[in-house]
Amino acid sequence: MHLTLRALGLFLLLIYVLSGLTSLAYEVLWARMLALQFGVSIFGVVITVTAFMAGLGLGSLLGVRYTGSPRRALMLFACLEGGVAVYALASALLLHIADMWLGSIAHESSLVMWYVWQGLAALTLLLIPALAMGAAFSVMLKVLAPTRLPLSVIYGLNACGGVVGALVPLWLLPAFGWTSALQIIAALGVAIALAALLLMRAYPARQAVASDYIGLRPGWSVLLAYAGVGAAALMLEIGWTRLFGMVLLRTEYVLAVILAVFVAGIGGGSLLVRRTMAARWLTALPLTASLFALLSLWWLPTISAWVEQARFASLASAMFWQALVLAGATLPVTLALGAWLPLLSARISPSTLTGAWLYGANSLGAALGVLVAGAVLLPWLGAAGTVCAATLLLFACGMVWADTPRRALFAVTGLAVLGLLAWPLRNVPPVQRLLPEAQAGARDVYRHEDALTITHVVERPDGQRILLTDLQRMDAATDQAAVAVQENQARLPLLLHPAPRSVLFLGLGTGISVAGSQPFPDLSRTAVELSQGAINAATVWFAPVNKNILHHTCVVRDDARRFLRADQHFYDVIVGDLFHPDLAGHSALLSVQQFARAKARLADGGLFVQWLALNQFDAPSLAVVLRSFRHVFPEAVLFIDGFRLALVGPQGNLPGAPAMLANLQRLTNDAQHQATGDEGPWTWLGRYWGHIPAGSGPLQEEGAPHIEFSLPRARYQGGLDLVPLLTKLLQDRPSLKEAAQALKVPPTDQPDFERAYSATELALRGWLATLQGNDEGTRLLRLAYQANPQDRWIGFALADSMLATLPQALSRGMDERQALHTILAIRPDHAEVLRALWHLERAAGNSTEAEAYRSRLQAVSPLDREVRATR
Numbered sequence: 001m002h003l004t005l006r007a008l009g010l011f012l013l014l015i016y017v018l019s020g021l022t023s024l025a026y027e028v029l030w031a032r033m034l035a036l037q038f039g040v041s042i043f044g045v046v047i048t049v050t051a052f053m054a055g056l057g058l059g060s061l062l063g064v065r066y067t068g069s070p071r072r073a074l075m076l077f078a079c080l081e082g083g084v085a086v087y088a089l090a091s092a093l094l095l096h097i098a099d100m101w102l103g104s105i106a107h108e109s110s111l112v113m114w115y116v117w118q119g120l121a122a123l124t125l126l127l128i129p130a131l132a133m134g135a136a137f138s139v140m141l142k143v144l145a146p147t148r149l150p151l152s153v154i155y156g157l158n159a160c161g162g163v164v165g166a167l168v169p170l171w172l173l174p175a176f177g178w179t180s181a182l183q184i185i186a187a188l189g190v191a192i193a194l195a196a197l198l199l200m201r202a203y204p205a206r207q208a209v210a211s212d213y214i215g216l217r218p219g220w221s222v223l224l225a226y227a228g229v230g231a232a233a234l235m236l237e238i239g240w241t242r243l244f245g246m247v248l249l250r251t252e253y254v255l256a257v258i259l260a261v262f263v264a265g266i267g268g269g270s271l272l273v274r275r276t277m278a279a280r281w282l283t284a285l286p287l288t289a290s291l292f293a294l295l296s297l298w299w300l301p302t303i304s305a306w307v308e309q310a311r312f313a314s315l316a317s318a319m320f321w322q323a324l325v326l327a328g329a330t331l332p333v334t335l336a337l338g339a340w341l342p343l344l345s346a347r348i349s350p351s352t353l354t355g356a357w358l359y360g361a362n363s364l365g366a367a368l369g370v371l372v373a374g375a376v377l378l379p380w381l382g383a384a385g386t387v388c389a390a391t392l393l394l395f396a397c398g399m400v401w402a403d404t405p406r407r408a409l410f411a412v413t414g415l416a417v418l419g420l421l422a423w424p425l426r427n428v429p430p431v432q433r434l435l436p437e438a439q440a441g442a443r444d445v446y447r448h449e450d451a452l453t454i455t456h457v458v459e460r461p462d463g464q465r466i467l468l469t470d471l472q473r474m475d476a477a478t479d480q481a482a483v484a485v486q487e488n489q490a491r492l493p494l495l496l497h498p499a500p501r502s503v504l505f506l507g508l509g510t511g512i513s514v515a516g517s518q519p520f521p522d523l524s525r526t527a528v529e530l531s532q533g534a535i536n537a538a539t540v541w542f543a544p545v546n547k548n549i550l551h552h553t554c555v556v557r558d559d560a561r562r563f564l565r566a567d568q569h570f571y572d573v574i575v576g577d578l579f580h581p582d583l584a585g586h587s588a589l590l591s592v593q594q595f596a597r598a599k600a601r602l603a604d605g606g607l608f609v610q611w612l613a614l615n616q617f618d619a620p621s622l623a624v625v626l627r628s629f630r631h632v633f634p635e636a637v638l639f640i641d642g643f644r645l646a647l648v649g650p651q652g653n654l655p656g657a658p659a660m661l662a663n664l665q666r667l668t669n670d671a672q673h674q675a676t677g678d679e680g681p682w683t684w685l686g687r688y689w690g691h692i693p694a695g696s697g698p699l700q701e702e703g704a705p706h707i708e709f710s711l712p713r714a715r716y717q718g719g720l721d722l723v724p725l726l727t728k729l730l731q732d733r734p735s736l737k738e739a740a741q742a743l744k745v746p747p748t749d750q751p752d753f754e755r756a757y758s759a760t761e762l763a764l765r766g767w768l769a770t771l772q773g774n775d776e777g778t779r780l781l782r783l784a785y786q787a788n789p790q791d792r793w794i795g796f797a798l799a800d801s802m803l804a805t806l807p808q809a810l811s812r813g814m815d816e817r818q819a820l821h822t823i824l825a826i827r828p829d830h831a832e833v834l835r836a837l838w839h840l841e842r843a844a845g846n847s848t849e850a851e852a853y854r855s856r857l858q859a860v861s862p863l864d865r866e867v868r869a870t871r
Helices: 003-036 043-063 069-107 113-146 151-176 178-199 220-247 252-275 280-309 313-347 354-401 407-425 480-496 534-542 560-566 585-591 592-599 619-632 655-665 669-675 679-686 707-716 720-730 734-744 747-771 778-785 790-803 806-811 818-825 830-843 847-860 866-868
Strands: 443-449 456-458 465-469 503-507 522-531 554-557 571-576 604-614 637-641 643-652 690-691
Touching: 003 043, 003 069, 003 151, 003 178, 003 252, 003 734, 043 113, 043 220, 069 113, 069 178, 069 734, 113 151, 113 280, 113 407, 113 443, 113 655, 151 178, 151 252, 151 313, 151 354, 178 443, 220 252, 220 280, 220 313, 220 354, 220 503, 252 313, 252 707, 280 313, 280 354, 280 407, 280 707, 280 720, 313 571, 313 707, 354 443, 354 734, 354 778, 407 866, 443 534, 443 560, 456 734, 480 571, 480 604, 480 655, 480 679, 534 669, 554 585, 554 720, 560 585, 560 592, 571 806, 585 592, 592 604, 592 619, 604 619, 604 806, 619 720, 619 734, 679 707, 690 720, 690 734, 720 747, 720 847, 734 747, 747 778, 778 790, 790 818, 790 830, 818 830, 830 847, 847 866
Parallel strands: 503 522, 503 571, 522 554, 571 604
Antiparallel strands: 443 456, 456 465, 604 643, 637 643, 637 690
């Protein structure tokens, strides 16, 4: 093989671009797997990035000492790439072994110690391949030294390959699963190694003098300062990931886009600076990067408001435009960071190998910066404060190379000015500014930020409170319908069990779900919640609505997956809370493995109920979850409560109607009404929807995810449509006879069951007709109400419809008081009707009647601002 030195350099550069691709793909895939170990938190990302940056830094510093010729260095590079690929193939087994060992000690460790052990195990496993990747950087610089390619091109193009590597897993994971995706990337790594070995034949055989390929080691002050730049850079990345991942909707796609944009800026900055190596740029970089880092915080509310109001035709369109906006906010900073290495290396020595020393120091500093940001700054200062601290550190370290008179005075003045600019930006802006459309007029009443989440409690103008986690779509609220939804999450499972003595809630939220268990006597309650902010909010800000139930509940701060592995107790009932399954990390809670963990913690005769919100799914994604649940619970059945689906997994067969009736007989009459939400047992049994049908297709597995990738696509393509879901559910519902047999309904109770069962279906058909714009919906709802007036969803739907048409009725001469009383007869607890009657009686001077209605409204809606203002 005969190649010119220039052609050889281009081939080698192509190989190194592909090496950048595989390196970032490995990092993303390993981070994805560690996220399953660490749960829904940033710790998996922090540990992965720390291990990678530490390994890259140490590897680069070790590799720069290699004294072989470029040809031998190329062989070493091939061995390093091939070795990483082999290690990647073995990593699935290594992670499995580590997981088994960690699982064996889970019940002996606190949450903090669990994270420590997980972190040490992950650092040990990932440091090895990262060392090889870091050494490959120094070795490739030696390989390319004879080609005279500048460091800016080598470093920049390798980073550009990393951009593709950050995005490739988005296609590989849902298509092939984690193990196969890793195998594909490893196969590419082997191909890179083989290509490097083939190019050895074309490389000049002349041995070089060792000193030609060591490079000048910069002074310790330079290395320490550039390590500080690396720490600041990764602190910025962690802060930006939290903040922009929050406002750009934290899906797997957006997290990958954030990483890709960050790496693209680094690569672009290195390539742009290759045409000028003027020393004055080293003076401008610190101030430029610092000012634009602060500007990214100024722009955050504008970006968030734009994302809230923007409408995209597809996921690809959303990713493109959001990436463009993200680049506009962060690119000036990342371009400066990318330009720093080649500029500084050229200032110290003409040899590109000096860059290996700097790269090593920078990467080690970056590893420290990640740890400090994740473990110290986020809990202490918050995400915005972390960005501010990183800005000041970046400027301070960059001043080491400032070529300006009175450098010390310039540095002190600059820090003072930046500090003044950063001070008003140190906190996340109010939710009203970030979500001006959804939260117009609302005010923040509580905010808690730690390394795991940002928790907001927002009070709307009417006094109702909303719980937001990481600013994502609403977790829970205190309005009348939302309270009923949350309480029903406990009611159905506890009613289905013959005699529940213990219940475990996987997720606490506002605590209102737990409050639904209050009527059941001698019940041991345990709730698992990872967010300390949510625990605090439920204890204080939602106490008036959850009836202070947490005083009678054992609340455990832990990740639900880890808790189920570590806990040694068994529960009669386990309740899986509602959550947003398309957010990064959340879909693992709907995996086969998670369902199996819950089943392992059930007592004899116990049952697990996982709740799903139908409006969060498209038909294919819902089918994946149903198949996965049935895979673990072969006798699983469905219940529908409004637009929420309950996946009920019993240990054996569902106990049915006799068990529910016997369960209620244990309670007092008042407790029976509370336990059923004043709807009676037959209303709940009438919401039965049959066994989960058997079907073929993929399952949702932790190593082979589907729904977290399919749901964002469906969301932007209009796939989250209730019409096809409700249509399919209606088609699959068993006949009345089949349902009665499955639930073991006694013959004497058949009429009650038939009315409730028919009413539920009529209501669903009515809602479906309304969604389709069919006027038949109201008529079906009236028929449903006649069949079962106890069903709250039917009664409220009918009452809401009548209230909406009240102005027309009044225009026809109907008496307002009489019309309101007609509606109130349907739903005596309808808040808006009670408010209207309160105002009407107060205006008429009937103080006694007005106070009676006000008291009833307060009982229904204790946080109502108007009610509280008139106490």
